Structure formats: C-alpha cells, structure tokens
Amino acid sequence: MRNTLLFTLSLATITTMFVAQAGPPLICHPYSIGDAKSLPWSTGSGWDATDPAYNVQNLVNDTLAILDQSPTVLVRMETLRRAVLYGVQDHAAARTLLAQLKDRETAKPIAVTYFDYGYFLASLNQIHWLYKEDLSAGIDGYQFIEKALALAPDSPEMHFAAAIMATSPSRPTEREKHLAKARAAKSDTLLAQNLATHFE
DSSP, X not given: OHHHHHHHHHHHHHHTTSOSSOSXXXXXXXXXXXXXXXXXBOSSOSTTOBOTTOOGGGHHHHHHHHHHTOOOHHHXXXXXXXXXXXXXXXXXXXXXXXXXXXXXXXXXXXXXXXXXXXXXXXXXXXXXXXXXXXXXTTOOXXXXXXXXXXXXXXXXXXXXXXXXXXXXXXXXXXHHHHHHXXXXXXXXXXXXXXXXXXHO
C-alpha cells in the first residue's frame, strides 16, 4: 500500500513537471491576452499564424512601441513570442530588436527591461532550430528574469513566465516555486486561464 502511494505521488510530481502541450514552451503555445494590443496576427489557431500582410521591416519599432505602453506581462510575453516568429523571416530585424532590448536593460535596469531582454533571449534560444542559427549566443535568459523578479517579487505573471522558462531547460525546483506563486493570484482570471492552458 505504501509503495503504491509513493509511486502515485512520484508520478503526480513527474507529471506536473511538464507543460500540457509538446514543443518549445515559449514558442509553440500562444498566450491569451484578451482584447489587448499586440503585433498583428492571423485569425488561425496555429502557434505560428503570422500575418502575411505584416511588413517585418516594422518589427523593431512596432514591438518597442507596444512594450513602451506598459502592457501587462502576459501581453509582453505574447508580443515577444510573436516578434521571435516574425524574426524567422528577417534575422537582421531579430538581431536589431535583441540589441535594442539589451540597450534598454542596460540604460534603465528595471523589472520590465530585465524581463523583456531575458524573455526574448530565452525565446530565441528555443527556436534556433527554425532560425538555423543561435541569435542568443548561448546567453541564458533566465538569469535576467531572476533579476526582474528581484525587483518585482510579487508579480504572479512574471512567476508564470519564469515557470514556463524553467521547464526548458529543466529547473524543476525553480519551476515549482514560480508556479506556486503564480497560482496564488486567485483574482487574476486571465492569468488563471493561461495557467490552465499551459500547465494543467
């Protein structure tokens, strides 16, 4: 009986260590952002449903303009996810955006600038298979999310992002810690929706 219980608990622990769907977690699973503004996107349900009419030459300015509007962390996540996918079409634009995010983090080291740079780095790292090159240069974006959380430790959305990042590469202890803090935000219905989509 005891062995069966231990096996069941172990299996449950292992199961919670994986995002609900397969594929790079920062790339292949869109975030629900309600009616908030982000980069243009097609109406399809696919993870890579970029808008064929969008001019990727505007990617840097458009992305930074959205981030400058102080959106929620969920909107920042979805906007940067889309930017990474548009960058597949124009690596120069992706490199420029990465450099701009780095400059912003250096010039104004606050929670959101650390977050944006770290999240974009980690996303690029997870999609190097599609880019056919590693624009992140192997820099670990998670370290910048840790810096962001040091300044905004009570942000459940940032902990949600950190939990996803801690899934790949696997940091199980950190992942569970971030996930618990994200789930503690009982009144945030949009975050709860994203937690259900990505982790349950």
